[in-house]
Amino acid sequence: MPELPEVETIVRNYRDGLVGRRIVRFTSHWARQASPSVRGVQNGLRNRTITALTRRAKFIVFSLDDGGQFLVHLRMSGSFGWAMPGEISPTDGHVRAEWLLDDGRRLLFHDARKFGRIIYSRARAETLDHLGVEPLEASFTPSMLHQLLAARRRALKPLLLDQTVIAGLGNIYTDEALYRAGLHPLTSSDCVGEQAVRRLHGAIRAVLREGIRRNGTSIDWIYPSGQMQDYLRVYGRTGKPCRTCGQAIVALRVGQRGTHICPRCQPLVARTGSLPAVTKSRLRRNSGRRAAYAT
DNA sequence: TGAATTGTTATCGT
């Protein structure tokens, strides 16, 4: 399940082989992945040279020499591979698309579950406009995070997963960041104190950076070189002892997502999110600063 | 066999 660190790793690994190469042709073996259409992507890419390979959130961004762009989103099971000149594409690897390059090599797009997407745009792709802040960029500060949280009354986990707010976190790194910050995933975003916001900000950045440094997580994902799975502290560790306090890690469901916490290190402080609206508004009025909030 | 998997979007409700 590629999230920000995995996508970043892929971009770094494929950049040298792609930038400067001209795309001879694009072939799709699964029509529905291509947007606006297979033909549209083919026409847009034909004979264009790749000028840059970058990442925005979980999108891989190919910049073209005519100002166009195309995005690849790996979703759940997408991955890249190479085929050398003359080499036949593997049929068991679920190759859904191929880019033939001017050096004779082919970039392969594997995607067992067919959830991945390839989106072409003749100018800058408008898909990117809906994305929130890049958590590793300098503009993402503790005070910005504080504003993002305080402006909403929403459980922390679904908020962190919302790509229009903060872009790039997925299920694994969200659980890890909340654990490192000592915050329960159901904590209401407007009940997170200043100190906790700073902790969460630091935890998000630290866990993403560590993920990148370790070349990503390779749990149920084919990407071979990742090591981060050996350093996860809650994700996939249900029943195992917390590395801080020894308590058993607990699995729960938050917003239809499998979620992992240490019940001792991540206590649920304020649960205004599940209180009746009347009670909540009274609670807010009566306490200029809320009675209970996560610090 | 069906439950689990995830990011995005459409829809419902307040």
Next chain:
DNA sequence: AACGATAACAATTC
């Protein structure tokens, strides 16, 4: 009206 919560969906694996 705007926001938040929830359901649906894509398709496959074990």
